[in-house]
Every structure is written in C-alpha cells, then in structure tokens.
Amino acid sequence: MNTFFTIIKSDYLQRTRSYTFLITLCISVAVGYTFIPAPGASYATIQLGEYIGVYNAAWFGYVTAMMSSVFLSLIGFYLINSGIKRDRITQVGQITAATSISNTAYLCTKALSNFAILMTILAVLFGMSIILFFLYSDGYPFDIMQFITPFLFIPVPAIACISILAVLFEMILGKYSVLQNIGFFIVFGFLVSLQSRDSFNTANVDLFGSQVVINAMVDVAQTQITDPDMIELNIGYTIGNKSASKTFIFEGVSFPISYNISRLLWVGGPLLLLCSIAPFFHRFDIKEALRLLPKKYNEEYRKHKRIQIDELAEVTPKIGLYTLYKMELYMLTQNSSKWLWLPTLSIMIAMIFVPITISHQILLPLVWFLQIARIASITSKELTSNVAPFAFASYKPLQRLLTSQLLAAITLLLVLASPLLIRLLINNDSTAVSAILLGALFIISLAAFFGIVTRGKKLFEIVFFIVTYTNMSKLPYTDYFGGLTPAIHHYYILIPIVVVLYVGTYSMRKLEIRRL
C-alpha cells in the first residue's frame, strides 16, 4: 500500500511542478472569483428570472460547488489526460512495466493521481468560496458545513469520474490524443444535455450533481415568491443583466439517498469499467515497426558504400522564409491522425452549402477546433520532441523559424475557413472576412504564446476547449471570429490582445533561445 501511494505522490509531484499547472491554478483562482458576483456586478451565475439567493453561507457554498463541478469537469479532462502518455514518452512506463505492479494497480494510481491534481484545484476554489463569503455576505453567519457538504457531494464525485474517464480514454484511444480531445468534447456535450429540471430521474444521471440543487432552489423560491417570471432558472454566466435585484432565501439541500447512490455510481461505474478492461492494457508493449530490421536490410548491410566527402552534392545558401514555411505547413498537416481530415473536409464542404450564419457561427469554430492537436504544438514541438538543439542553433531561428511557424499555422486556419471566406467575399461582407482573419491571427498567437510560456500544449488545449465550448453555447464574449456579434466592436479589444501576444511570443522565444 505504501508503494501504491509513493507512486501516486511521485506522479502528482511530477505533474504539478509545471508551468501549465501553475497557470491553470491561477486561471482557476480568477474564474473562482467570478462564481459569486460582487454586489452590483453586471453579470449573474445562477439566477431565477429577477431573483437570486440572499448572500448567505448556503448560497455561497452551493453556487460555488455547482460552478466548480462544471468548470473542473470541463477543463479537468484536458489537464490530466496525458498521465500514461507521459510515461510512454519518457519511457518510465517501460521501467514500470518491468516491476511487479499489476495493470489494475497502475491504472488506479494514474486515476488517483489525476484525482489528486483536480482536488488541488478544487481546494483552491473551496478556499475562494469562503473568501468570497467574507467579502460579499450580507451579515449572515458563517457555517462551514454549508461549504463542506455541497463540495463533498457535488464536485468531488464529478472530478473523481473525470479522473477515471481520462485514464479510460487514454487506455482505449492510446496515442490518438486528438481523438481523445474530440471524443471528450462530444461526451461532455452529452453529459450537459442530461441535465433537466423536468424529470427526477435525470437529476440522478447528472454527472455534475447540480440538478438536484437547482430543483431545490426553484422549489424553495416558489414557496417564497408568487411570480410567474421567476420559474426559469439560468445557470452559467449571464452578462449584462442587472435586473436580478430581488432575493429569496436558500438554506441548502438535504440530499436524498437516491442522489447519494447516484454520486457513488458515477465513481463506481467508471472504476469498475477501468478494472474490467485493465487486463487488456498494453503495459507499454507497443509495437514499433522497425525494431526488427527487415531481412533485406541486414543482407545489404555489409555491401553498403561509404560517404565520399568530395563526392557529396554541393549545397547553396537559401535563407529565405519560403522553404521553411513550406516545411512547417507540411509538418502541420502531418501532425495528427489522417482520419481527422475526413471530418475536416466534410465540414469544409458543408460550409459551402449550409446557411452562411451557421457556417460562420458553428462550422468555422468547429473546424478550427478539430485542428487543436496541430496548432497547439506549433511553438512547443522543438522542446517536446527535443529538436531544440538543432532548431535553436539554426540560422536566425527567431526571425526565420518562428515566423515560418506562425505563418504556416495561420495559413492552415485560413485554408480551412476558405469556403466561408469565399462566400463572404462574394457577399461583399468585408467586416466578417476581416473578423475571421483576426480570429485566425488571435488563435495562433494564443497557441504560440502559451506554447512557449508553458513549454507544452496543455494550457492552450484547455483554453481553446473552453472558448470553443462557449462559442457553441453562443456566449458572445469569447467570440473571437465575429460569428456571434458584429465584429467591429471586438476589434478594439482583440487587436491589442493579438499585438501583445505576438510581441510576447517573439520576446519569450528570444529568451528561450538564449536560455537553452
């Protein structure tokens, strides 16, 4: 048992000692701060028509617990879904495979280490909810149980489930990380769709565990207020709405047994599945085609001619960007599963035929999101593939290499958007065209900057996922491509951000080259 926990601890320490985790933690603090709006803030997170709960301990505890559950389920998967992959790349997996640890125990350590990482973030959010209470509460008494109970029952089982799901996805989809990312996107959408006020049963199939609380909030509000406009409850960020001036008193929920059982099942079910398929885990015995050289190779081995230095073809200097740009573009197309081109091309074709609004609002962010694996690593691949000693000792790496990488990635996004761009140009909609160009510049600058700062692609994947998810939910404030709102007012915000990100990218890469 001691060994078991030592493995979890080592894995946890390895994964938390990274910029990605640190930045995610900072983002979590920032996001957690917004879970309960300050009095007079121009947004709401949970609201029943014009009503919100009074700022007592129960409201703070339950609202932050529910928001944490959705938030961590959303970003958590992308933060933790590479535990086994890291062991494969670093070849620690092969050493582990040679020890006596069983498949089940190994996979459970991965799930538990995932859980520990998400619990760390949850602990920060828990602390933030208490701080918010003391900042904003209207003189109501502090009751720690109104914080502990909802956090224990709502987000903890949800993140436990996500932790196991991440291992299951890694195990089943192996090295196809792009399929894992997209697969979870679909699964997450499905899980959100399970939430419904109408049925008691759906409350129990709700992974996020918030439906029971929402139902209870509506019920308790109905007993206090007779207002037909109050019935509809909104969860999530409602921006620009200042009408929630009336209050009701929410004192918490007594969770029914069926709910508690469902929370256990959300953890037990995936865990049982994980244990059932653990015997089929590859245990890092992954086929590598050329480990055994073909017979023909061995036969020709000895009769091979040697390099004649004076006979080698003379090369000429070619220091322009074009060749490097072409190679970077080629590498972008190679940097993912071939099968990904199928949905990508399908969406591009659909962009020609569906109404232009759908093409712009839905298909464009979707087709760009499908390229997440390609663009997330544009500036971090030198380090992750350990090619940096070649790349950074090449001729003018800052001016030539980085510029080529950025141009290639922007080209890729614009090519993918080309069916829509052509339609918009035909319609003479230059505003939308420029918004899409700016969107491509923004996403690439974000990927490049995050890649260099975090020396990996995780943070960008998390942020891009959230942004795309909110785009799909038609939230206007993450509309970076001008599909949901008129583009013109975004320019004032987006252009400075893009400029700062590109300046930051070049500056950070300059430092990176010096410090290698």
Next chain:
Amino acid sequence: MQLDIQNLSKRYGNNYGVKEYSLSMEKGILGLLGPNGAGKSTLLKMIATVSKPTEGTILVNRNNIVKDPNYIRKQLGYLPQNFGVYPNLNAIEFLNYMAALKGIGGPSVKKRIYQLLEGLNLMDAAKKPIGTYSGGMKQRVGIAQALLNNPKMLIFDEPTVGLDPEERVRFRNLISDLANECIIILSSHIVSDIVTIADEVAIMKKGTLVSKGFQEDTIAHVAGRVYEIKIPKDAITTFKKDHTIVSITRKASHVIVRYVGTSVEGATTALPTLEDAYLYLTKN
C-alpha cells in the same frame, strides 16, 4: 578556419559548468574526454551557439560568435548528446526540414540527402517514420543532419552512442575524411574512439581543462606510472582503496590489476595508454 576560446565560463548560480576554459585550434580533430559532469556537453553547447557563456569569448576566424552566433551557424554541423526527432516525419522529410532550418536549398539538397542516407546505411528505412527507428538509426539521422550544410566546423557530442561496432568504424573513417577540411570537436566516454579518431586530446574535470595536447603528450603524463600486479582475488577491495585502478583481469586463482600510481612490491611497469592517462588525470 581558426577557433579561439578565451577564458570561457558558464556559471549556474554559484556552481561552474565550465570555468575559465581557453583553447585554440585550426583544422583537425580534437577529442574531448572527461567524466560525467566534467562540462564537456556544456562546452560543446557554447561552441555550437546553443548556450550562451557567462564569461569569455569564442572567436571563429576572429569573429566573436557569442555576440554574432549567425556567423558560425551557416557553417556549423552539430550533433547534440541527447536529441530528438519529429517522429511523424520520415528521414528524408526530416533532413529536408533540417536543410531549410540551416538555410540551404537548391536542387542539389535532395541529392545530398540521398547520398548521406545511403552512406549512413539508412536508405532502406528512409521513407519510414523516424519514430519507428532504433536508437542507432536515429543517431545516424543525427549524423546526416550535421553534414547537410557542408560544415566547416563539426561538433559531435557522444556521437558513437548506440552505434554498433561496424557503424562505429564507418563513423571513424568518415570523421577522418572530414578532418582535412574542418575543425572537428567530439566528446566521448569511449577512450578507444578518441584514440583512433583524435589528433589532439583535451581532458576535462569539473569544468576545467586538465590537459590538452597530442595523444603522445597526454600519455607522457603517466609515463613510468602504470603498473600491473598479480594479487589474490580477496585482496582487490583493499588494493582499490589505495590505487587508481585501470582494469582488472580475472584469472582462475588470482587477478591481474592494472593501475596508475606508485610501484609496490611485485608490480611490473606497463606501457601507458591514453586510458591510463585519462584515469590518472581525472582521478588524481
């Protein structure tokens, strides 16, 4: 081409990776020997412009490449100790990418890539993703990329790691051919590689240059200090405490110990080698 390293230091906090290192050379092969942590890779990284020194200058044809790294980058071939590849690319694609990085082009690049792959025995696997290559094959891809741009200075950090004996011989021959036109600096743990390849040998210890010179000059440090002695097997542990052991040959009833130091009763002098000198200089 002339390389002058003057008072080069690389400091990490209070510790030195390389300390006040000076060296000068023209054409030929310099073999760099030293134990783990001696600073060999740090020194090579600085010459390859991958890492910036804390103090000192590196002059190539009187150009300070610390300030203007691009001067040497066009004429540099560098094989790091630990390097990676883009696993989804095949060898031809990867070398094309490297050529683009190095700023070379033209129709002859493709021909040169094929010649290098053929000469390094990689042609059969040239169109397979490099991710599927064995360690030795990846090492040969690394050697090929170092030779892509017709370099005038070649830096090889542990180049023979992963190569089988036959490939190692092939590499030595290749290096010998190149030495007529280039400066070649290579580090290795394998003293026999240095013996057969290098014109001059530099021995490093704790970031400093302990000795530099032609092999004969380096070996001269231990002239008359290398001995062989026949001792019982159970006496090895005690003997090790007092002497720098070079090798132990086990026989049925006893062991023959080769050591560097002072003569003891029963010991006979032996002809010194570079390995003896290396151990003597780094352990004493």
